[in-house]
Amino acid sequence: MKIVTARKILEANELAAQRNRNRFHAAGVFCINLLGSPGSGKTTLLEALLRHLDGPLAPGVIEGDIAGSVDAERIEALGVPVVQINTQGACHLDAGMVEAAVADLHLQRLDLLLIENVGNLVCTAGFDLGEQLRIIVLSTSEGHDKLIKYPAIFRGSQAVVVSKMDLLPHTDFDPRRVAEGLRVLSPEAAVFHVSAVREEGVAELARWVAARASARSD
């Protein structure tokens, strides 16, 4: 018996990711893969970001979840085009799922595609979706030790959003430890400190995203 190795699966994923990348490029769409633990605040951040970006840019969203459509409903309520992927058990999105979901979006009408991955700090890191940018959301309530425990996902990201800064005074989270960890894992990564519920730090992040998106499409 032969074994289908993880390498084969990742090779197939890379082919689909490259197709996605080509489609995004042809349509002039900048694509972001938003990662983080369950409950780190990805959807709330996305809602806050969309309030800043929708207008200057034409955004679309893909929501990844094991089951349910609560997140897609929240995005739809903002009037932003959204497709929900239910992975039916899989703990991460892969490029093939995104390829299928993209067929339900009008890419030509979009400038920016935000993909909210399944809440997971492990397997999501291994699957390129064809994005130009990876952003990790790390909430203050999770603890700063996540960089030590889940190094791969931080190593592959271009920005870390420290979310739920409103909860900081009630936790022992030390933002300096995030900066220390990133110096080793991803020295070029941008760091943002955000409280989405208080609308703090969101405008700065939105400006950075918009600048990256417009630099890409120039």
Next chain:
Amino acid sequence: MKIVTARKILEANELAAQRNRNRFHAAGVFCINLLGSPGSGKTTLLEALLRHLDGPLAPGVIEGDIAGSVDAERIEALGVPVVQINTQGACHLDAGMVEAAVADLHLQRLDLLLIENVGNLVCTAGFDLGEQLRIIVLSTSEGHDKLIKYPAIFRGSQAVVVSKMDLLPHTDFDPRRVAEGLRVLSPEAAVFHVSAVREEGVAELARWVAARASARSD
């Protein structure tokens, strides 16, 4: 080419889980699989629980992480026997890893084995480790929608610990939604509301665990 299906992997896991179960039974050890998101507070809960249980019972701990040993160091500081498993990329413990780790514990000296799984609400649910009890830790800062998004893990658990109750006033977490979700997913599950940092609710949980452990060994 033949494909090694997920079913084959799970069958191999089930054999190892059964071997673990037999060893735990022979040694009179009650085994708990502690699950939850990254940063849900599993280790802090474990520390608080051990302060109550170490003495009445002889506990041992297996810590599961992708990388690092920060959690095992915290348990060691309490004087409790602990083995760290580094999964080196895998997003969940499996029964074979636990079997290997158990070889480094003196099972005969233990009454209770607490296994802290990798922070993950998806894949951990699919791998029986040979435990008698599964407990999920769900923090108030994660949001009550986790039962809708990750139903499988709640379906397979006998208790849910709603952790970080000290943060409840600063979140929109609604404990009633957890109870509602569990009525569908796991109606027999016990629910505990705990603030480990404030030592609230820990004694009640410890009594419940001790009662389950002693009922098992009778």
